[in-house]
Every structure is written in C-alpha cells, then in structure tokens.
Amino acid sequence: MALDIDFRVLDVIPVPEPPILKGSPASAQFVKNRNAVEHAVQYPEAAAAIIDRHYIDDYFDSVDTIEEAVVLAKQVRYVHEQAGFQIRNWVSNSPAVLSALGEDTSSGPVVSHQDKESPGERVLGVFWDLDLDVFAFSVTQRAEVKEYLYEGKRIVLSCVMGLFDPLGLLSPFTIHGKVIIQHIWRNGCEWDQVIDEQSWCVWKQWTKLLPEVEALRIPRCYLGDAVSSSVESLELHVFTDTSEHAYGCVAYLRSVINGTVRCSLIMSRAKVAPLKRQSIPRLELMAAVLGARMSQTIIETHSLRIGRTVLWTDSRTILSWLQSDQHRFKQFVAFRAGEILELTRMRDWRWVRTKQNIADVLTKWGRGPPLQNDSEWIYGPSVLYQSSDQWPSSEPIEETVEETRRVMLFHAVVEAETVSSWTKLVHVTATVLRFISNCQRKRAGLPIVTCQSTNRQRLLIKAEYLTDKKPLQQEELQKAEIILWRQAQYESFPDEMNTLTKNLESSPGQRLEKIEKTSSLYKRSPVLDEEGVLRVRGRLEKNEELPFNKRYPIILSGKHEITKKLILHFHNKFGHANRETVFNELRQKFWIPKARAAIRHVTKEYSRANVAYQNKSFRTTPPASVFATMMKTMQGINIKCAGKVTSAVTAWHFNPPSTPHMGGVWERMVRSVKEALRAYEDGRKLTDEILSTSLAEAEDMINTRPLTYVPQEAADEEAAYVEER
Numbered sequence: 001m002a003l004d005i006d007f008r009v010l011d012v013i014p015v016p017e018p019p020i021l022k023g024s025p026a027s028a029q030f031v032k033n034r035n036a037v038e039h040a041v042q043y044p045e046a047a048a049a050i051i052d053r054h055y056i057d058d059y060f061d062s063v064d065t066i067e068e069a070v071v072l073a074k075q076v077r078y079v080h081e082q083a084g085f086q087i088r089n090w091v092s093n094s095p096a097v098l099s100a101l102g103e104d105t106s107s108g109p110v111v112s113h114q115d116k117e118s119p120g121e122r123v124l125g126v127f128w129d130l131d132l133d134v135f136a137f138s139v140t141q142r143a144e145v146k147e148y149l150y151e152g153k154r155i156v157l158s159c160v161m162g163l164f165d166p167l168g169l170l171s172p173f174t175i176h177g178k179v180i181i182q183h184i185w186r187n188g189c190e191w192d193q194v195i196d197e198q199s200w201c202v203w204k205q206w207t208k209l210l211p212e213v214e215a216l217r218i219p220r221c222y223l224g225d226a227v228s229s230s231v232e233s234l235e236l237h238v239f240t241d242t243s244e245h246a247y248g249c250v251a252y253l254r255s256v257i258n259g260t261v262r263c264s265l266i267m268s269r270a271k272v273a274p275l276k277r278q279s280i281p282r283l284e285l286m287a288a289v290l291g292a293r294m295s296q297t298i299i300e301t302h303s304l305r306i307g308r309t310v311l312w313t314d315s316r317t318i319l320s321w322l323q324s325d326q327h328r329f330k331q332f333v334a335f336r337a338g339e340i341l342e343l344t345r346m347r348d349w350r351w352v353r354t355k356q357n358i359a360d361v362l363t364k365w366g367r368g369p370p371l372q373n374d375s376e377w378i379y380g381p382s383v384l385y386q387s388s389d390q391w392p393s394s395e396p397i398e399e400t401v402e403e404t405r406r407v408m409l410f411h412a413v414v415e416a417e418t419v420s421s422w423t424k425l426v427h428v429t430a431t432v433l434r435f436i437s438n439c440q441r442k443r444a445g446l447p448i449v450t451c452q453s454t455n456r457q458r459l460l461i462k463a464e465y466l467t468d469k470k471p472l473q474q475e476e477l478q479k480a481e482i483i484l485w486r487q488a489q490y491e492s493f494p495d496e497m498n499t500l501t502k503n504l505e506s507s508p509g510q511r512l513e514k515i516e517k518t519s520s521l522y523k524r525s526p527v528l529d530e531e532g533v534l535r536v537r538g539r540l541e542k543n544e545e546l547p548f549n550k551r552y553p554i555i556l557s558g559k560h561e562i563t564k565k566l567i568l569h570f571h572n573k574f575g576h577a578n579r580e581t582v583f584n585e586l587r588q589k590f591w592i593p594k595a596r597a598a599i600r601h602v603t604k605e606y607s608r609a610n611v612a613y614q615n616k617s618f619r620t621t622p623p624a625s626v627f628a629t630m631m632k633t634m635q636g637i638n639i640k641c642a643g644k645v646t647s648a649v650t651a652w653h654f655n656p657p658s659t660p661h662m663g664g665v666w667e668r669m670v671r672s673v674k675e676a677l678r679a680y681e682d683g684r685k686l687t688d689e690i691l692s693t694s695l696a697e698a699e700d701m702i703n704t705r706p707l708t709y710v711p712q713e714a715a716d717e718e719a720a721y722v723e724e725r
Contacts, residue, residue, distance in 0.1 A: 025056070035083035046075035059087070064227040070100040077101075093133045093220075126165075134217040137163065137170060139210045152192040153184050156203060168268035169218050171248060172361045172369035172377060175270035177206055179245050182272045205368075212371040218378055222253050222264040228304070232256040235308045236266075236298060237384055239352070240291040241359035242283040242315075246272050248362035249291035251298055252380045253306075263380030269294055270362045281402050282332060284315040287359075289336050292343040311344060312352040312359075320400040322346055330495075333403040352392050356383045405498065416484075416561040422569035425562070429480035430472050482531050484562050485554055489534045492557035496521050500528045520593060526555060536591045553591040558598025566590070567602045574701050576676070579603065584706040627653045627666050672705075673698045
C-alpha cells in the first residue's frame with residue numbers, strides 16, 4: 001500500500017474554441033472557478049481542489065491513499081472537461097496513480113532549469129525526485145559564471161540569486177551569500193570591479209559548499225508513511241534568532257504518531273540586517289515579527305489541523321517586551337510587539353537556550369551551514385523530540401528598561417479649552433500659581449499675597465489672614481506664560497521633550513540620546529533653555545546683537561489649543577490685520593510649524609471680534625508729505641483740510657479724481673485703514689474719542705507691518721519692517 005500520494009497536473013489548457021478564451025488568462029481563471037462552483041454540489045472535493053489548489057494552470061494536491069488520489073484526479077478531470085478544459089501531464093510519486101489516469105509511468109524527476117526551453121517540468125525552482133519523494137536543488141551555473149566566479153559583484157549576485165528557494169529550505173546557506181553581497185555593496189565595489197580580499201576568502205568558502213547543496217535531499221512528506229488519521233497530535237514550532245549580520249526564523253511540524261515523535265522542516269525565512277546599524281534586541285524583535293507572520297501563513301495555507309503553536313526565542317528581552325504594556329516603549333518596539341500579539345498569543349512564546357535554538361544556524365556561520373541529509377536542520381532540534389515537561393522551563397521574566405520611553409509627568413494648571421482668550425488664560429494660570437504660593441506662605445507663617453477683595457468676597461471670607469494686597473505681578477504673569485508654553489510643548493512633542501529633559505539631567509560623560517530622525521523637529525536642532533522651554537537652535541544664535549527670543553524662538557504646535565489662543569491674541573491685538581502682520585509679530589518670538597496655515601485656520605474659525613479700544617494719550621509728528629486722491633464730491637473739504645494742515649514741513653499731493661490706481665502702495669494702505677474701521681458697522685454710537693483711538697491703532701498697525709516677505713525658517717534673513725520713532 002502506498003501512502004500519502006502526491007500528484008501534480010501541468011498545463012490546464014483551454015480549448016481553442018471559443019476564440020474569446022484564447023490569450024485571456026483572466027477569463028480562463030474565471031471560467032475555471034465558475035465551472036467548479038456549478039459542480040460543487042455533485043463533486044465538492046473536486047470543486048475545492050480546483051478553486052483552492054490550482055496555481056494558474058498547475059494543480060497540486062496530496063492525499064493519503066492511492067484510491068483517494070485516483071478518484072479525486074478523475075473527478076477534477078471530469079469537472080474541467082465540462083467547461084472545455086483539457087488536463088494533461090499528470091505527475092505522481094505513485095506509478096499506480098499514473099496507470100489509472102493513463103499516463104506514462106516512466107517519468108523522470110520533475111526538475112527546474114534556467115532555460116525554459118530545456119526538457120523537463122518546472123516546480124517553482126526545485127527538483128522533485130518522484131522515486132525517493134524528496135526535494136533537491138540544482139546549482140548548475142552558466143559557463144561564463146563558472147569561468148569568472150570570483151571576478152566582480154555582478155557575478156557574485158548572479159550566482160547567489162540563481163538559487164531559487166521559495167520555501168527557504170536552503171536559508172542557512174543562501175543567507176550567508178546575501179551577507180557577502182551586502183558586505184561587498186557596503187565597501188562600494190562597482191559591478192565589474194574585483195571584490196576585496198576579505199570578501200573573496202568568504203566567497204570562496206561559500207562556493208565550496210555548492211556540491212553539498214546539490215547532494216542535499218529534503219523529504220517532501222511531513223508524516224512519512226503514516227496516514228493523517230493515525231496522527232495523535234500536530235504542533236507547529238517556530239524558532240527565531242538574530243545576529244549583527246542577519247536575522248531569521250524556521251518552522252517545524254512536530255507530530256506524534258503511535259507514540260513516536262516525528263519532526264519535519266516546513267519552511268524558513270532569513271534576511272540580512274539593515275545597512276543602518278540596529279541593536280541586537282531590535283533585530284531579535286524583527287526576527288520575532290518574521291516568525292509570527294510565518295506561523296500565521298503556515299496555519300492559513302495548510303489543511304492539517306494544527307493543535308498547538310509554540311514560538312521559541314533565546315532573548316529574554318523579547319519576552320519581557322511582549323508581556324509588558326506596549327505604551328511604555330518607543331514606537332519601534334511598541335508597533336512590532338503589538339503586531340506579534342495580534343498574530344500570536346503570549347502563552348505561545350517560550351524561552352530556549354542558544355545552543356538548542358536551531359535558528360542560530362541562520363544567522364551565524366560557525367562551522368558552516370548544516371547541509372547533511374540527516375542534520376537537525378532537516379529533522380528538527382533535539383529539544384522537540386523530548387516531552388513537553390522536559391522543555392526549557394519558562395522562568396519568570398523580569399521587566400526590562402530597554403527601549404523604554406522616558407515618562408515625564410506634566411500636569412496642566414488650567415484647561416486651555418475652558419478659557420476664552422490668551423490674556424485670561426495667562427491671568428487664570430497666574431492666579432493658580434499665586435494660590436499655590438499662598439499655601440506655602442501660610443504654612444511658613446508668612447502673609448498671603450492677594451488682590452483687593454470685593455464686597456461680595458468680604459462676606460464670603462470668614463477667617464482672618466495676614467495679607468499683603470498686590471495685583472498680579474509681572475514675574476507671576478511671566479511664570480504663567482512659561483508654564484503654558486511648556487504645557488503645549490509636552491502635549492505636542494512628548495518624545496522630544498522627554499529626550500532633551502533626560503539629556504539635561506544626565507551626568508557628565510554620559511552618552512546623550514538623540515531625537516529620532518522621523519521627528520518633525522529633527523532638522524530644527526531643538527534645545528531646552530534654563531526654564532525647560534523648547535526652542536529652535538539655528539545660525540541666528542551667533543548674532544549676539546539680536547534679542548534672545550529672536551535667536552532662540554519658542555517652538556509651538558499650530559494645532560494645540562494654547563497656540564490657537566496665542567494666535568487669536570495677536571490677531572486681535574493688531575486690529576484684525578492681514579495674516580502677514582500677525583505672522584511677522586509671532587515670528588519675533590515663536591516658531592510654529594506651518595504657521596501661515598495655522599493663522600489662516602484660526603482667523604477663519606473664530607468670528608470677527610470687536611476691537612478692544614484703549615484710551616490712549618498720543619502725540620503725532622506733522623507729516624512731511626500727504627498723498628490723497630481728489631474726489632469730486634469732496635474737493636472743497638480736501639482743499640480746506642490741506643490749507644489747514646499745510647505748513648513748512650508738510651506738503652500735499654493730489655491724484656486726479658477717480659484714479660485710485662495711481663496711488664499704488666499707499667492706496668493699498670488706505671484700504672487697510674478702512675478694514676480696521678469697518679469694525680464699527682454694528683450700529684454703535686461713535687464718539688470723537690473712539691475715532692481718535694481707532695485711528696491711532698490703525699496707524700500703529702500700518703507702521704508695524706513687514707515690508708518684505710516674512711521667512712518661515714529661523715536661519716533665513718529677517719523681514720524688513722518699519723521702526724516707530
């Protein structure tokens with residue numbers, strides 16, 4: 001009796017008619033699947049085989065007995081014939097199956113060739129020896145590769161990539177060839193340049209193993225001569241490991257048949273380490289991710305019912321990361337640990353000693369890859385042949401501080417969303433700070449500092465305290481602003497603030513942490529000042545003539561509520577001026593990413609507010625020149641006004657009526673003044689004092705505008721502006 005019969009069909013050929021199917025693979029696949037669905041009730045197993053186990057025009061399947069193979073193959077052939085498909089070139093490891101299907105039983109091995117015109121069939125790049133039912137590999141190279149095997153990077157790459165190994169059965173061998181390619185690439189070797197001596201020595205050792213690769217035989221069947229119904233248990237075991245050069249994983253199927261343990265190699269994956277150097281724990285985590293993904297793929301693509309999955313690692317750091325809260329770690333660890341726990345369960349992971357970790361051969365050369373036909377690589381490590389109670393014990397894993405995010409607690413004094421304006425926000429924060437200070441002063445027996453109480457407050461306050469009546473002082477307001485800036489920075493840039501704060505607290509000689517390159521502030525060289533405020537560091541820092549805030553502007557996020565309050569404050573302060581004026585004024589002290597977009601968003605979001613007028617005493621100097629456009633209805637007024645104001649230092653210049661375009665720049669400034677005065681279009685009663693105050697503020701708005709384009713970057717030249725005298 002022949003068991004676990006594997007058979008394969010090549011070339012499911014559509015018939016020449018109808019012509020619409022000719023040269024239309026997509027249509028052929030649709031018709032193939034549609035035809036299988038229509039016959040699924042009568043032939044359910046054949047329909048499932050056609051839909052799920054066909055690859056383009058190839059059909060692969062495996063069953064336990066000859067009888068099952070013959071019945072299934074005939075049903076598949078019959079269903080295909082109903083759609084006009086002709087199936088041919090049956091291949092099987094059982095001659096009896098081929099005889100029953102009317103095929104030639106003297107077929108040789110199913111092989112792979114570099115030349116598609118060579119005789120023989122291709123099975124995804126590997127040999128399938130039908131007599132021994134094993135997989136083998138061809139390492140036959142082209143004549144020119146043989147002749148110049150040691151010459152240049154082009155030849156090395158051609159030889160290594162010529163080994164097509166879709167299941168990773170040769171990963172202990174091929175990964176080291178890829179490491180050699182990476183080393184040659186890192187040295188800057190050109191395509192046809194002779195490789196360096198060190199690479200040549202390693203390359204020579206690698207090529208000496210090619211005959212061993214060609215002699216390697218890997219059993220195709222997981223269960224040997226046993227049928228699937230005799231299997232007592234099936235377990236999937238995945239081993240992961242890494243080194244500074246490569247990382248990878250390998251999977252084995254552990255079956256218990258009649259009390260005997262049998263292990264079979266399923267597949268493996270191995271990758272070279274990134275060119276950007278990573279720590280070993282990070283590479284271990286990348287190997288664990290690769291193993292979790294591979295285990296999920298194996299479970300989804302196999303029809304065998306796997307009762308248990310075990311993933312092995314020799315890194316206690318990985319196990320500590322997986323059993324901890326991912327939010328404690330940096331993004332690199334948190335995201336990958338989260339993906340691992342989505343694909344696997346924490347109880348599926350176990351620790352194994354490095355000497356017992358078979359994946360170690362994927363990442364370390366040692367004595368060379370195990371390419372013997374009876375090696376542990378093919379039949380699994382010795383630990384899998386032991387009972388589960390003899391496996392390495394899972395000792396308690398201690399928490400690790402590797403890759404942890406520094407936690408900085410910053411308690412907001414006031415919720416910015418609950419306060420209407422920046423001025424009120426600063427005053428409320430300063431009041432809270434005064435309250436904290438008064439609590440400390442009261443404990444020390446000192447008088448508390450308070451403002452003048454109202455009559456209502458006097459009725460509510462019963463106790464008698466020693467008081468020092470003072471309004472909010474400048475120092476208190478400045479401290480409140482600093483707290484608000486830091487609050488916005490901690491909530492907008494937590495990782496950057498944590499890193500820089502840790503560097504400030506580090507001892508001399510200790511290695512400083514760097515801000516991640518993915519950070520939006522990486523190119524700004526951010527620093528913390530003595531108050532813990534995040535500032536931009538650029539070329540302007542060398543200009544000691546500039547004020548400190550211009551040399552080191554404060555960094556704020558335009559999306560934070562505190563920043564929005566600040567932008568609105570400047571918008572109102574300058575009489576709802578154009579956005580460039582607001583940007584220029586903010587730019588004197590703050591650096592806000594995409595500031596213009598933030599200003600545009602704030603000014604659109606908030607409705608136009610009334611201009612806050614102040615009763616000011618001001619004095620203006622007579623102008624040297626007055627420019628005006630003559631209006632036909634106001635010629636007399638204009639001339640009378642000119643006569644009153646004209647003096648030895650003032651001259652009037654009139655444009656013809658209805659020609660405002662001749663005014664150019666100053667006519668545009670007139671429009672800005674009109675925009676400021678439109679705030680009175682709400683029906684209020686106007687007075688001379690309001691008009692005088694508003695004109696004075698409009699004048700201030702015009703005279704403080706930037707004269708040129710205001711740059712966003714701190715290192716760019718500053719915009720020119722009008723200096724008031």
